[in-house]
Amino acid sequence: MQKTFFHCCSLALILMLIGGCAPTSKTETKTDPIPSLEKISGDWVAADTVAMEPSLRNFRGQALVNRDMTSISWFASAPYSGGYHSGVLKINGEVPAVQMYRWQPFQALRKTTFKGYEILSSTRMLPEEDAFLWQVEITNTTSAAQDLTVDIDMIGFISKYGGDWQWWYPFPTLRGKQTRRDDEIDLVRNQITNPNRTGEVMIEELINGQPTGKQIRSVLPADQEILNATKYKTALEAGAFIVSDQETEAVTGFGFVTAPSSAKPFNSGGTAQWKLTLQSNEKKVIQYFMVYADSKDAVKSRLKEIQPAFESKFTGAQTFWENRWAKIFKPGNDVISGCFPVLETSDTLAKRVYYTGPLTMLYMMNTNLPQYKRVILTGGPKWGASISFFWDNTEWAFIQALSDPERLKANIALWLSVDPGKNYGFDNFGGKGVGNAYSANYYALFQLIRSYLVVTKDYDFLNEKINGRTVLETLEFYSTNWERISSYGKPGCTDDIYKLGDFGDDPWNLLECVPTYIHIVPSFNATYIWMMRETAALYRKANNPAKADALDKKASEMLPLLMKLYAGNGVWKCVYPNNKSVEVRHVMDFIYTGRFIPQDIPDAMRQEMVDFLYRELMTTHWMRAQSLQDVAAKNSDRPDHGPLGAFDGWPAATMDALVQFDQSQKALDFYRAMEPLTHEGSWAQAHELWGDNKENKNARVRIAERGWHARDAIAGIGMSQVMVKGFFGFNPQVNGETITKPGTVNLEGTLRHVLYGGEYYTLELRGGEVSFNKEAKEEK
Known part of the structure; x- marks a missing residue:
């Protein structure tokens, strides 16, 4: 897994090719004509050259990762869909921004350096299951021991919607169910590293997926406002956050593989905190996961199933994709x-x-x-x-x-x-x-x-x-x-x-x-x-x-x-x-x-x-x-x-x-x-x-x-x-x-x-x- 995480092709070469140098074909020496999934996947690319962040899929649902180190947005797996984002990671109260992305069909990788730390995260959706897995590696790159506080918001802003879905499918907001794309979610995504953002923005209205040319006012909620949404209620039960939607049957659960120092529930989720001391070049790995279903019992059952099997589930996601690719x-x-x-x-x-x-x-x-x-x-x-x-x-x-x-x-x-x-x-x-x-x-x-x-x-x-x-x-x-x-x-x-x-x-x-x-x-x-x-x-x-x-x-x-x-x-x-x-x-x-x-x-x-x-x-x-x-x-x-x-x-x-x-x-x-x-x-x-x-x-x-x-x-x-x-x-x-x-x-x-x-x-x-x-x- 470590080898997979740090596989890195020459970014300079890739950017040079896309920027205008004509490629020259080379002879393939491998006997297997079908490239491995590792080889055909995307390479590391600089975040400041990327317009659209990597996606996640699992034969059921889809999502986009954001420009912080952990959150996802635009989650949808009919009949479930999510609003805003799933929660950011903070180091000593600040949100590190992504510097490099890598897309692979079984995961999205994010990498950055931040104030003496190197951070690498993997986000995976379990194939043909209703679950996301996160693994975050934080390494102290300084020459001395460092004390740090890691906070991760875990936001289960997920609802369940039946009926007919259009290209512009329904999703939840602070105002309830929405189908109109008014850019509110993307406005939040664009300021994902500023969790205290507030205010209103004028944007172009989209109705039925079509721009109207009309400017409308869109809100820009802070993360704490999203966490305090009265549409949801959260309980901390058996060391996990259980988030219940008050308007639909959706229930979301966050489970910890790496036990936090503390966990505080709000309404649409909670915040887990790790108090750490890292020696020079020491690495801390934090693992957690999210499941969703239409009952508390189903969510609790899935939390109990995945928590002890996280490692095998995490590596199994890649194996599943590799096997299906070969088939x-x-x-x-x-x-x-x-x-x-x-x-x-x-x-x-x-x-x-x-x-x-x-x-x-x-x-x-x-x-x-x-x-x-x-x-x-x-x-x-x-x-x-x-x-x-x-x-x-x-x-x-x-x-x-x-x-x-x-x-x-x-x-x-x-x-x-x-x-x-x-x-x-x-x-x-x-x-x-x-x-x-x-x-x-x-x-x-x-x-x-x-x-x-x-x-x-x-x-x-x-x-x-x-x-x-x-x-x-x-x-x-x-x-x-x-x-x-x-x-x-x-x-x-x-x-x-x-x-x-x-x-x-x-x-x-x-x-x-x-x-x-x-x-x-x-x-x-x-x-x-x-x-x-x-x-x-x-x-x-x-x-x-x-x-x-x-x-x-x-x-x-x-x-x-x-x-x-x-x-x-x-x-x-x-x-x-x-x-x-x-x-x-x-x-x-x-x-x-x-x-x-x-x-x-x-x-x-x-x-x-x-x-x-x-x-x-x-x-x-x-x-x-x-x-x-x-x-x-x-x-x-x-x-x-x-x-x-x-x-x-x-x-x-x-x-x-x-x-x-x-x-x-x-x-x-x-x-x-x-x-x-x-x-x-x-x-x-x-x-x-x-x-x-x-x-x-x-x-x-x-x-x-x-x-x-x-x-x-x-x-x-x-x-x-x-x-x-x-x-x-x-x-x-x-x-x-x-x-x-x-x-x-x-x-x-x-x-x-x-x-x-x-x-x-x-x-x-x-x-x-x-x-x-x-x-x-x-x-x-």
């Missing part, structure tokens, strides 16, 4: 219904990017939500404790079908009960649709179903009736939705161009933060052409050529209208009513036209689009979603879709489009270039461009926090999909074709355990050629 790469495992393909390559940069995908998939897995036994959540913490977004899921639809087809099929069956014209996702706790209507929904759900079909060859699924239609009828309904939203014939919309799909005037249904990307946009109109062609192929397979021909005809008629949206010089335009158009310099149109209608784009136009991509969007290690030259750039500054960063799904989709444009080597170069980002942790909702060079190619890159972003998110798993589909060319089609010959790339390797039609295959990439061979079945 997901083996056919016939008991974690997922398939397995994640194993990549063998000497290209260490590409390898790390690839394996960050399964790491993220496993990290986002929940096994205790009632709608299905296994769910890969979309993002969090702070948001989405039970939510699946269709759009984010479709960005790695193909890998989902390869790795866990049983779960994907079950998820699809649930998601088809949701009206894509009303909701962007599904609540795996309450079982209902959530959020507003994303224009991406129809394409997203279509691609999820299509990926499942072509990978599993389970075409009987097309005949199943779900929500009143067969799956094939649903695919046709999705593929022709553009007709139902067309504005053609309305006032100001009489030219033929208005026959295309019109996605309305609300940016929140499209890119949210880009005000000009509305009405008739190129990207999703391109997906409708592809959807109709794919549905036609399915109808031909079902021996219905009349339906197939009709859909192909519609796609052919739609294509020339779409091409009129090309503005030249590599960019596209949006068309509004009354023949108004706005040129939009955004990666969306490169991605969706490049991925879904590449064969229809002339070579010269392809080259212009690639030139635009590299001239205005690409940086040394990441990319901009929107050009700084876009007319709306100054009004679109959000890290996922604006000019200073990109949603983690966009680079993968961009590489997919580059491959379709016969630019595979450029895609592979980009793939390798982003490797330094993975040393901060799993894939996120977005990575932002920051630092003095944020507006040029040498921008530094980090996980984004501003703009209400999620620390962990799934869309980046699409990076692994690029390796399988793009560089190895495994891209099965409805007509039975399996391999699309990849473009020439300086990459060689092997992909093992690729699940196709219920059988496992091995792909070999050598000299630009791919072999595809069935694996022998292993004897059980």
